[in-house]
Amino acid sequence: MPYxxxxxxxxxxxxxxxxxxxxxxxxxxxxxxxIVAFDLTVESFREVPMPKCAVEKFQIDVGVLGRCFCMVANYYDIRVDVWVMKEYGVKESWAKLFTVEQEVIFFCGTFTYLRPLAYSKSGEEVLLEQNHERLLWYDLRKKKIKNVNLGGLPTPFEAHICVGSLVSAEVNREYNEKQHNSGAEKIKSKKRDDFLSKGFKLVL
Known part of the structure; x- marks a missing residue:
């Protein structure tokens, strides 16, 4: 990686x-x-165009929200801005989705880290992870926070969104076995050809 x-x-x-x-x-x-992207198709790096943010210095984090690439701009204990790239790779498609002021979640303590995870089913709330310690719902319309009460969470923790897939892992295994068997057949064939070339000489 050149970075x-x-x-x-x-x-x-x-x-x-x-x-x-x-x-x-x-x-x-x-x-x-x-923000740098590694394209898995062509296996090359490229820089992601940044949104036009405020002049103040801020800390960057990245994530995915509603299948869109997003950027979190943390203004050091003041506020957090969440940006969403509606059309991937297009700088003009960046849009600021919401801002969370530090005072809004004072009852949960100050945040040094805030990351959006997912929308609610209604799309009116966003699930947030705060300081690797708790989960919060942020109401986009009312601009209010409420704590998510989940027992047994370790401290600290890191939350991830898992996306279901209908692709079977067995398919990959079968493909690998075919590749392996194909490779073995090629080795056998080469050995046979080598034996024939060494064992028999054609005299004209």
Missing amino acids: VLCYTKKNGTLASGCLHWVVNRKFKFDDSDL
């Missing part, structure tokens, strides 16, 4: 066939952070 990872222990975020990380250009640590 420096800002979060070395964080997995890449998958969206639109690409893995995404928050990075910095090598040997330019005083520059602003970037």
Whole structure:
């Protein structure tokens, strides 16, 4: 990777066939952070165009919300802006979805980390993960927060959204076995050809 990872222990975020990380250009640590995408189809890196944010310095995080790539701009204990890229790869399609002010969730303590996870079924609320310690519902219309009471959660934790798939894992195994058997047949065939070429000489 021709960049420096800002979060070395964080997995890449998958969206639109690409893995995404928050990075910095090598040997330019005083520059602003970037978002880089690794395209799994062509296996190459490219920088993701950033939205036009406020001038103040902020911390970047990335995620997926409602199948759209999103960016979280954390303004250091003041507020968090959540941006959504409605058309992947198009800079003009960035739209600020909502802002969470620090004072809105004062009852849950200050947040150093806030990440959107999913919309509610009605689409009027967004599930948030705060400081790897709790889950919250944010009402987009009322701009209010309510705590999600779940017993037995470890501290800290990291929440992930799992998407169901109808693709069977057995298909991949069968494909691998076919590939393996095909490779074995090729080796046998080559050995046979080598034996014939060495064992028999045609005299004209």
